[in-house]
Amino acid sequence: MKILKKVTNFFGLNDETWMKHSNKWSVWSRFFILPLLAVAIWSHVWIGLNSLILVVILLFWTWINSRFFGKPKTTKHWASKAVFGERVWLRKDELPIPQHHLRAITILNIITGSGLPFLAWGLYELHIWSVLLGLILVIFGKLWFLDRMVWVYEDMKNKSEEYLSWEY
Numbered sequence: 001m002k003i004l005k006k007v008t009n010f011f012g013l014n015d016e017t018w019m020k021h022s023n024k025w026s027v028w029s030r031f032f033i034l035p036l037l038a039v040a041i042w043s044h045v046w047i048g049l050n051s052l053i054l055v056v057i058l059l060f061w062t063w064i065n066s067r068f069f070g071k072p073k074t075t076k077h078w079a080s081k082a083v084f085g086e087r088v089w090l091r092k093d094e095l096p097i098p099q100h101h102l103r104a105i106t107i108l109n110i111i112t113g114s115g116l117p118f119l120a121w122g123l124y125e126l127h128i129w130s131v132l133l134g135l136i137l138v139i140f141g142k143l144w145f146l147d148r149m150v151w152v153y154e155d156m157k158n159k160s161e162e163y164l165s166w167e168y
Helices: 002-010 015-021 024-030 033-042 044-068 078-090 099-125 128-159 161-165
Strands: none
Touching (some): 015 078, 024 044, 033 044, 033 128
16 A cells, blocks of 8 residues: 555645546546557657657656646546545545455456556567557556446545545
8 A cells, every 4th residue: 555655645646636636637538648658669669769758748648647637617427436436445544445345446456457467568579469458458447447436435425524525
């Protein structure tokens, strides 16, 4: 869990940036980052070291994304609730979440993580089918994880005034 706290701190996620990140444009635009990053890495074949410029731009976008969009007009949609579920999950040591969610989240993280070796190997070997398999596992695993996060948020929002206040 310490790693997740460090990632949260690296991205500067505080109450304000979490709310900006709950904007559906922030959530959905992040799904394009990994495929574009794969293309940027692969592009070294065509444009050489200039591909690093694309990689840096995408990494910067990943970092700035949660601050770029404004707070949403409403948070009563799937994307916002998925972000709220992530916040709840990150705070599971403070306010425990039901055990059935923890098992499912672990399985979904394994599914998501299992795509990374395929993606990395495919990019290294320039093997398109490995890249595509890796992207599919990571993206669909993340989508399924976020869907579970909506469920986590719905189950937990009435257990904390703060959690409940996020939805408007």
